[in-house]
Every structure is written in C-alpha cells, then in structure tokens.
Amino acid sequence: xxxxxxxxxxxxxxxxxxxxxxxxxxxxxxxxxxxxxxxxxxxxxxxxxxxxxxxxxxxxxxxxxxxxxxxxxxxxxxxxxxxxxxxxxxxxxxxxxxxxxxxxxxxxxxxxxxxxxxxxxxxxxxxxxxxxxxxxxxxxxxxxxxxxxxxxxxxxxxxxxxxxxxxxxxxxxxxxxxxxxxxxxxxxxxxxxxxxxxxxxxxxxxxxxxxxxxxxxxxxxxxxxxxxxxxxxxxxxxxxxxxxxxxxxxxxxxxxxxxxxxxxxxxxxxxxxxxxxxxxxxxxxxxxxxxxxxxxxxxxx
Amino acid sequence: xxxxxxxxxxxxxxxxxxxxxxxxxxxxxxxxxxxxxxxxxxxxxxxxxxxxxxxxxxxxxxxxxxxxxxxxxxxxxxxxxxxxxxxxxxxxxxxxxxxxxxxxxxxxxxxxxxxxxxxxxxxxxxxxxxxxxxxxxxxxxxxxxxxxxxxxxxxxxxxxxxxxxxxxxxxxxxxxxxxxxxxxxxxxxxxxxxxxxxxxxxxxxxxxxxxxxxxxxxxxxxxxxxxxxxxxxxxxxxxxxxxxxxxxxxxxxxxxxxxxxxxxxxxxxxxxxxxxx
Numbered sequence: 001x002x003x004x005x006x007x008x009x010x011x012x013x014x015x016x017x018x019x020x021x022x023x024x025x026x027x028x029x030x031x032x033x034x035x036x037x038x039x040x041x042x043x044x045x046x047x048x049x050x051x052x053x054x055x056x057x058x059x060x061x062x063x064x065x066x067x068x069x070x071x072x073x074x075x076x077x078x079x080x081x082x083x084x085x086x087x088x089x090x091x092x093x094x095x096x097x098x099x100x101x102x103x104x105x106x107x108x109x110x111x112x113x114x115x116x117x118x119x120x121x122x123x124x125x126x127x128x129x130x131x132x133x134x135x136x137x138x139x140x141x142x143x144x145x146x147x148x149x150x151x152x153x154x155x156x157x158x159x160x161x162x163x164x165x166x167x168x169x170x171x172x173x174x175x176x177x178x179x180x181x182x183x184x185x186x187x188x189x190x191x192x193x194x195x196x197x198x199x200x201x202x203x204x205x206x207x208x209x210x211x212x213x214x215x216x217x218x219x220x221x222x223x224x225x226x227x228x229x230x231x232x233x234x235x236x237x238x239x240x241x242x243x244x245x246x247x248x249x250x251x252x253x254x255x256x257x258x259x260x261x262x263x264x265x266x267x268x269x270x271x272x273x274x275x276x277x278x279x280x281x282x283x284x285x286x287x288x289x290x291x292x293x294x295x296x297x298x299x300x301x
Numbered sequence: 302x303x304x305x306x307x308x309x310x311x312x313x314x315x316x317x318x319x320x321x322x323x324x325x326x327x328x329x330x331x332x333x334x335x336x337x338x339x340x341x342x343x344x345x346x347x348x349x350x351x352x353x354x355x356x357x358x359x360x361x362x363x364x365x366x367x368x369x370x371x372x373x374x375x376x377x378x379x380x381x382x383x384x385x386x387x388x389x390x391x392x393x394x395x396x397x398x399x400x401x402x403x404x405x406x407x408x409x410x411x412x413x414x415x416x417x418x419x420x421x422x423x424x425x426x427x428x429x430x431x432x433x434x435x436x437x438x439x440x441x442x443x444x445x446x447x448x449x450x451x452x453x454x455x456x457x458x459x460x461x462x463x464x465x466x467x468x469x470x471x472x473x474x475x476x477x478x479x480x481x482x483x484x485x486x487x488x489x490x491x492x493x494x495x496x497x498x499x500x501x502x503x504x505x506x507x508x509x510x511x512x513x514x515x516x517x518x519x520x521x522x523x524x525x526x527x528x529x530x531x532x533x534x535x536x537x538x539x540x541x542x543x544x545x546x547x548x549x550x551x552x553x554x555x556x557x558x559x560x561x562x563x564x565x566x567x568x569x570x571x572x573x574x575x576x577x578x
Contacts, residue, residue, distance in 0.1 A: 014402035035430070117506065123552055126535050274424065
C-alpha cells in the first residue's frame with residue numbers, strides 16, 4: 001500500500017493535471033452515455049421517475065410505421081450524401097486545386113472553399129429556406145424567368161419534393177472540410193510517385209484512378225465515416241425547416257427521437273432510439289475501418 | 302512542381318474557370334442575402350433580386366436591436382467555454398504526453414473512446430442530468446457540457462503535439478531547476494500557440510453553431526444564443542425579408558472576423574481531421 005501511495009505522490013502532477021478533466025467527463029460524458037443505455041430499458045418520464053419495461057421500447061420503435069418512414073428517408077439521404085457531397089464533388093474540387101501550379105492560388109482556393117463554414121449553420125439553413133419559399137423564393141423566381149414557372153411550388157412544403165429539396169441544399173455541394181481533408185491526402189503523396197508515373201506515361205484520368213485515388217484511401221475512409229455519422233444522427237435541418245413533414249416525408253430517426261423526448265416527454269423511449277442510432281453508427285464505423293480495403297494505402301505521418 | 306509539367310498552363314486556365322464557377326455558385330446565395338438585406342419593403346416587392354439603391358441601412362439597425370443580446374450571449378458562452386476547454390485540455394494533454402504515471406494509457410484511451418460516442422446517444426440523458434442538477438435555463442447548462450465535451454478532441458490533438466516536442470527541452474529546463482508549472486508555461490506553451498489556436502478555433506466553431514442543445518435547455522429569451530435567437534427572429538420577422546437578411550448577416554459577422562484573422566488556423570484545423578486516422 002505504501003508503494004502505491006508513494007507512486008501516486010511521485011506522479012502527483014500527472015494526476016493533478018488530469019483531475020479536472022476526469023471529473024467533468026465522468027459527470028457530463030460518461031454518466032449520460034451509460035444513463036442512455038440503461039434508461040433505454042425503462043419507461044422514463046420527464047420528471048425523472050422510471051419503470052423497468054425490458055425491451056418494450058425497442059419493440060415499439062421497430063414496429064412503428066413512422067420510424068420505418070424515417071429510416072427510409074435517412075437511407076436515401078445517406079446514399080446521396082456519400083455519393084455527391086462526400087465523394088464526387090469534393091474529390092473533383094480537391095484535384096482541381098491540387099493540380100494548380102501556383103502555390104498562392106492553391107492557398108486562396110483552400111480558404112475560399114471553407115468560407116461557408118464561417119456562416120453560422122442556422123443562417124445557411126434559413127437562407128435555403130428563403131430560396132425554397134413558395135411565394136418569394138429565389139428558386140421559383142429563376143424557374144419563372146426561364147419559362148418553367150409551372151414547376152414552381154413550395155419546395156419544402158410539398159411531400160413529393162421536400163426530401164429532395166433538403167438533399168439539394170448546399171448546391172454545388174463542395175463541402176469545405178471534406179475538400180481540405182482530400183487535399184491533405186494528395187499533398188502527402190511523395191513527388192517521386194508522380195515522377196515515376198510521368199515516366200511511365202501514366203497521366204490524366206489514368207493517373208487519377210491508378211495513383212491519386214488509391215493513395216488517398218485513408219482520407220476517403222475518414223470522410224465516409226464523418227459523413228455517415230453526421231447524416232445518420234443529424235436532424236437539425238429538418239427540425240428547423242420542416243419539422244419532419246409534410247407528413248413523414250422528411251422525418252429522420254434523430255428527429256423522431258427529439259420529438260419523442262421533447263414533444264411527448266417519453267425519455268426512455270427516446271433513449272432507446274438514441275441507443276439504436278449509436279449501434280448503427282458503431283457497426284458502420286467498424287465495417288468502414290475494417291472491410292473497405294485499401295490496397296495501396298500510403299500511411300501519412 | 303516540375304514533375305507536374307505535363308499539366309500545361311492551359312490546363313491551369315480550365316481549372317481556374319471551373320473553380321471560379323463552382324465557388325461562385327456556392328457563394329451566390331450569400332450575395333443574394335446581402336442584396337436583399339439592403340431593401341426596403343417596396344424595393345423588395347419591386348425587384349427582389351436586383352441591386353436597388355439607395356441601400357436601406359435601417360434594416361440593419363432594426364435587426365441589430367433584435368439580435369444584439371443573442372450575439373452577446375453567444376460571445377459569453379463560446380468565450381467562456383473555449384477558455385475552459387483550452388486550460389483543461391492543455392493540462393491533461395500535457396500530463397498524458399509527458400508523465401508516465403501508472404494508469405496513463407488506460408485513462409487516455411478512456412478519454413479518447415468518447416470520440417466514438419455520438420451526440421444522439423447522450424442528448425436525452427444529458428438533458429435529464431442538467432434538469433436534475435437544476436441547471437436548466439441557466440448558462441451553466443451550456444458551459445459545463447460544452448467544456449466537458451469539447452476537451453476530448455482538444456486533448457487528442459494536443460497530446461500528440463506535446464509528445465512530439467523533443468524531451469531535451471524539458472530536461473534542460475528541469476536541470477535549470479524549473480518547476481513543473483514553469484516548464485509548462487515557459488517551455489511547452491510558447492512552442493504550442495498555433496496548435497492551441499487551431500483547437501480553440503475549432504471549439505468556438507462548434508459551440509457557436511450549436512442549435513439543438515441551447516434550444517432544449519434554455520427557455521428564457523434573454524439567455525438565447527445566436528442560433529436559437531436567429532431561429533426565433535425568423536419566426537417573428539417571417540416575410541419581412543430586409544431586416545431578416547440583415548439579421549443573418551449581422552449574425553455571421555463575428556465568425557467572419559475571427560476567420561479573417563485566423564484563416565490559417567481554420568485551414569489547418571479543418572484538415573486536422575486527417576490526422577485522426
């Protein structure tokens with residue numbers, strides 16, 4: 001016992017320095033995570049009283065039609081987000097910037113692509129809400145001016161278009177952070193690789209598919225994970241713009257959880273939705289890390 | 302860049318044109334927002350998307366009166382939180398990087414494992430926790446979870462940086478009789494300001510933009526942060542487009558100013574996700 005005490009005293013600065021961090025984390029991070037797992041098995045009221053009900057929350061969620069609708073919506077959003085704003089456009093933009101000769105121009109474009117990041121997210125949402133506005137919106141005005149006025153509508157208020165309108169937000173889907181991560185990957189490829197490719201006559205698209213793309217696999221994985229996590233648990237956009245409607249046309253699981261908790265006061269049920277989302281994210285992350293192979297992964301740093 | 306010679310000067314021209322078109326489309330909505338922010342009501346109904354003169358500045362005055370308190374609240378919340386995050390994560394990351402105390406690895410991985418815990422899992426129990434603690438509708442409901450949660454990523458980034466500083470620096474200081482806190486202050490910090498800046502900027506970006514947590518924990522409009530405030534402002538000014546757009550622009554100014562002075566940190570910080578893997 002004396003030995004341990006002596007050890008702790010010897011490393012007192014180490015323990016002292018991490019003490020505030022650990023105390024806060026225990027209260028505000030570890031406790032809620034365990035509390036969420038635990039209370040997913042309970043009927044938990046806003047007042048705090050709870051009653052054990054086993055897996056009944058999960059059974060109810062899985063058999064709820066609205067939840068099914070939300071899963072289908074989030075699946076569509078996920079596929080779209082992975083393809084366009086995570087892979088196609090940002091890789092294209094990163095290649096455009098990377099292949100410029102002027103270092104100065106590269107830097108300027110790098111700064112420009114992240115400018116939307118400094119506009120508060122809520123402002124971006126509300127500007128898009130205006131673009132889609134039925135009466136005064138920019139989109140309808142553009143359609144009218146090119147003779148397609150008959151297409152105009154309340155884009156977010158029409159169940160046939162609401163989800164697609166949400167997907168189209170952020171056009172042209174450059175995604176500043178995503179581009180920067182790809183660029184970091186491209187810049188880490190040693191110049192000798194490109195020299196060798198040039199000597200072998202591997203240029204243009206051939207170079208892109210045989211060198212650039214395989215060598216940024218780890219950045220692609222990272223962006224896929226970030227996009228998956230963001231899309232699967234995200235619902236801020238729908239909360240602000242549509243409330244999941246009209247009907248369930250833009251309902252997503254995160255919003256389903258939010259509404260269960262803050263509209264109906266069903267904290268245990270909402271926790272169960274949170275647990276399900278957590279498990280899905282965890283499984284997808286593991287699959288992504290392990291099974292999306294990287295034949296020629298170049299380990300940066 | 303000689304090795305890229307096959308990409309001709311003309312190739313560069315195409316790249317510039319494509320990039321300018323794409324970035325132009327990306328920024329277009331902000332241009333429209335600015336144009337509308339300078340329109341009186343008749344000007345808007347007359348020509349909603351064209352520049353109309355005179356620029357109607359009183360929209361800005363009107364919007365400012367509405368959102369100045371929200372701005373102040375956000376500055377307090379993000380400012381206080383970022384200070385807490387930096388102080389606590391510097392101390393912890395330094396300890397994790399420099400002291401080989403028993404249990405160090407386990408504790409570090411316990412901290413880092415929190416990066417895998419998504420917000421959806423903890424939102425409801427965190428809400429119940431701050432409610433139980435009686436913090437609902439106070440700024441503490443924001444400060445404490447923001448500081449606690451913000452540390453994790455900060456510790457992760459700072460620890461790897463501190464670990465990369467050569468030990469010679471610390472040994473030399475120790476031989477000269479410097480105390481642990483003096484070493485931290487006079488050796489570590491001067492070498493680390495730019496990475497600390499990155500961490501701080503990322504943290505401010507996160508708390509400044511957060512909508513859902515302040516939305517569920519604050520009821521008193523006088524405590525509203527900018528995001529909740531703008532949401533609220535939109536509801537009360539719906540279809541009064543001029544002041545509404547002016548409000549969006551005023552609400553964006555603080556981060557734009559931060560961005561102008563720290564754009565290098567932004568570029569580094571946003572790409573720093575790449576170190577994660």
